[in-house]
Amino acid sequence: MASPRPIGFWLKLVDRMIDEQFASTLEEHGVTRRQWQLLNVLSREPATVEQLDAAVAPFLSGESDDTSAEHLAELVDSGWVSVGAQYEITERGRTAFDKLEAVVAAQRTIVTEGVTPDQYEQTVRVLERMARNLGWSD
Amino acid sequence: MTTPTETRTNRPNFWLRAIEVRKHELTREYRKSLGSAAREGVSDEDYATTMATLEKMARNLGWDESQQHERGFGRGFGPRGHRHPGMLRGHGPRHPFADQAPTETPES
Numbered sequence: 001m002a003s004p005r006p007i008g009f010w011l012k013l014v015d016r017m018i019d020e021q022f023a024s025t026l027e028e029h030g031v032t033r034r035q036w037q038l039l040n041v042l043s044r045e046p047a048t049v050e051q052l053d054a055a056v057a058p059f060l061s062g063e064s065d066d067t068s069a070e071h072l073a074e075l076v077d078s079g080w081v082s083v084g085a086q087y088e089i090t091e092r093g094r095t096a097f098d099k100l101e102a103v104v105a106a107q108r109t110i111v112t113e114g115v116t117p118d119q120y121e122q123t124v125r126v127l128e129r130m131a132r133n134l135g136w137s138d
Numbered sequence: 139m140t141t142p143t144e145t146r147t148n149r150p151n152f153w154l155r156a157i158e159v160r161k162h163e164l165t166r167e168y169r170k171s172l173g174s175a176a177r178e179g180v181s182d183e184d185y186a187t188t189m190a191t192l193e194k195m196a197r198n199l200g201w202d203e204s205q206q207h208e209r210g211f212g213r214g215f216g217p218r219g220h221r222h223p224g225m226l227r228g229h230g231p232r233h234p235f236a237d238q239a240p241t242e243t244p245e246s
Contacts, residue, residue, distance in 0.1 A: 006173070007185070010192035017199040111198050115191050123191040126184050130176040 011127075021107060029100055033059075034071045039080070039089065039097045046086040 026036055037056040041047060047055065052068045075081040080093030089097065112120055147153075177185060 004189070007189055007192070008169075008173070010189060010196060013196045013201060014192050014199070017196060017201065021199060111195050113198050115194055119187055119191050122184055123188045126180050126188040129180055133176045133178050134172065 018111065021111075022104065025103060025107065026100075029103070031100065032071055032074075034068065035075055036100070038068055038071060038075065038087075039093065039100075042081060042087060042089040043094065043097055046088040048086050052087065 023033065026033055031039075034056065037059055038052055041052055041055045049068055049072065052072070056068065072081060072083070072087055075093065076083050076087075078093075079090055080096055082088050082090050115123075180188075
């Protein structure tokens with residue numbers, strides 16, 4: 001029997017696989033990651049480009065220095081977002097966003113298939129504890 | 139160039155290798171200590187559950203032992219094999235929704 005793998009192996013593996021799955025889902029639906037984030041923000045309330053830039057900033061990797069404008073232009077062209085004094089999600093955009101969100105949610109369910117709610121909660125608690133032990137704070 | 143007094147320990151390559159070896163050892167030790175620090179306050183049972191859950195999630199995402207050996211850790215075994223057939227392919231702003239899109243279902 002193979003020796004058990006260290007937890008770091010599973011952490012990296014699951015993290016990477018979830019990330020890959022999410023990226024390919026978005027790609028498959030013709031939405032960039034930034035557009036998904038923008039739609040997420042706009043699904044809650046209208047916003048200016050500056051507010052949107054600020055809202056998505058924590059999710060951007062260091063090398064990305066483009067603004068949201070280009071990604072928004074595509075959403076506007078597609079009729080998913082309207083632009084006036086602020087950017088606002090349209091009904092069409094909301095329909096698309098809701099559908100995509102449902103797909104993402106369904107995938108999350110598949111990922112945890114066979115894991116009981118207790119096991120899942122326990123795992124999240126342990127991971128949080130480990131992150132905090134390593135110095136992470138809110 | 140060598141001189142009669144030169145020994146193994148004054149050759150740069152020896153020390154470069156020694157540095158590399160120690161770098162690897164220290165990295166290993168550091169990672170080990172991080173692992174112990176991370177586990178502080180986590181019971182063996184909770185730790186085992188976490189490992190099992192993560193493994194289950196990886197397998198649900200399509201990972202198995204053979205893929206690891208064939209393709210190397212973490213590469214090339216993404217979720218492609220787990221896509222739902224007939225998902226809402228290409229309805230994004232790059233492939234705008236058709237007008238009938240609101241009635242489309244993931245299975246359609």
